[in-house]
Amino acid sequence: MFRWSRCLFILALLTAGSHSAAAETAPAAALPVGTVAAQKKAIDTALDFVxxxxxxxxxxxxxxxxxYLDAVLFKEGELVAEGAPLYRIEPDLFEAAVRQAEGALERTRAAETLAAIQLQRAQDLLDRNSGTVVARDQARAALEQSQGAVMGDEASLRTAQINLGYTKILSPIAGRIGRTSVTKGNVVGPDSGVLTSIVSQDPMYVAFPVSQREFLRVQQSGAHLDRSKIAVRIQFSDGTTYDQLGRVNFVNISVDRTTDTVLVRASMPNPAGTLRDGQLVKVALQTGAPVEKVMVPQAALIADQGGVYVFVVEDGRAVIRRVKLGSGGTGPDAIVDEGLSGGELVIVDGLQRVRPGIAVRANPIAQSASGI
Known part of the structure; x- marks a missing residue:
């Protein structure tokens, strides 16, 4: 009986030992993670500015x-044509000034006619030896004085006519008109300041400063750029991209000493009036043909003291890949210049539990969901 009990005890120990060894050697379950394949995409070679x-x-x-302002003839904020009436000043006094100038001119012209007749008479008398040279010269001087008076009165009449024309204030250009600073019934004049402003609409300029560092970068790349061929695209503050393409038409001849930048200007079509004077935009200069770059979601990037890295799935395990990011990434995407060649399964979901070398099970995520 004792021998049988001893056998049962030894058998139990052996059985427990085998279960313990099996538990120790059993592989851990693979951690499920969401992955996205690093993709190669054609990226425009662009320089970004504000x-x-x-x-x-x-x-x-x-x-x-x-x-006195007699009428305001436009609606604030609307488009106006060149030559369109904007304001009207009471014309009565100016019309009277024109008539007065016309009367003065008629008088001097009559005096001129009389002086001419008297000169001719004095000359005839002199020719018949009945007059004197002095009388002829005096008549000639009187005629010249009359002619000068006529010229002065003609200028006065022209001035009065111009001033009468100024009572109708017309739009000097076509464009969008702003708010009026005066209303009907107020006295206006040269000292009244700006009555309103007008800005042209199509095309528009986009001006942006370019640092010397950017100029040097282009020069060091060996690129010889024709500024008329540089395409300009702009983006609004809400992230939307303008549907028209512009061209650089001016580069300032000197560098701003305070900011070490050069002012560059592009001409942008504005057929729908989308662009507004003074609007702040993001400017992208497309300086060459698109270049293939590896793109990964921003969500996959992890930063530490050594730089930026991502986790990729290799042979069922999580592996660290150090990457060097490029410029030009937009929104949820990032450009990778070094570290990935495209096609790698990059972990974007479940990163909190991922450790280097841990067994993982890749679950592909749709590209639209990952942000690529």
Whole structure:
């Protein structure tokens, strides 16, 4: 009986030992992670800047004569054509000034006619030896004085007519008109300041400063760029991209000493009036043909003291890949210049539990869901 019990005890020990060894050697379950394949995409070679929209023409409308404002003839914020009436100043006094100048001119012209007749008479008498040279010269001087008076009165009449024309304030350019600073019944004049402003609409300029570092970068790349062939694309503050393409038309001849930048300007079509004077935009200069770059979601990037890295799935395990990011990534995407060649399964979901070398099970995520 004792021998049988001893056998059972030894058998139990052996059985327990075998179960313990099996538990120790059993592989851990693979951690499920969401992955996205690193993709190669054609990326525009672009330089990014911050710029501001400027109207090609901007006019401040002012009164050129003094008088009571009789009418405001436009709606604020609307488009106006060149030559469209904007304001009207009471014309009565100016019309009277024109008539007065016309009367003065008629008098001097009559005096001129009389002086011419007297000169001719004095000359006839002199020719018949009945007159004197002095009388003829005096008549000639009187005629010349009359002619000078006529010229002065003609200028006065022209001035009165011009001032009368200034009572109708017309739009000097076509564009969008701003808010009026005066209303009907107020006295306006040259000292009244700006009555309203008009900015042209199509095309528009986009001006942006370019640092010397960017210029040097282009030079060091060996690129010889024709500025007329550099395509310009702009992006609004809400992230949307403008549907028109512009061209660089001006590079300033000197560097701003305070900012060490050069002002560059592009001309942008604005057929729908989308661009507004003074608008802040993001400017992208497309300096060459698109280049293939590896793209990964921003969600896959991890930073530490050694730089930036991602986890990729290799042979069922999580492996660290150090990467060097490039410029030009937008939104949820990042450009990888070094570290990935495309096609690698990059972990984007479940990174909190991932450790180097841990067994993982890749679950592909749709590209739209990953942000690529």
């Amino acid at each position: 710029g501001r929209v400027e109207a090609v023409s901007r006019v401040e409308v002012r009164a050129r004569v003094t008088g």
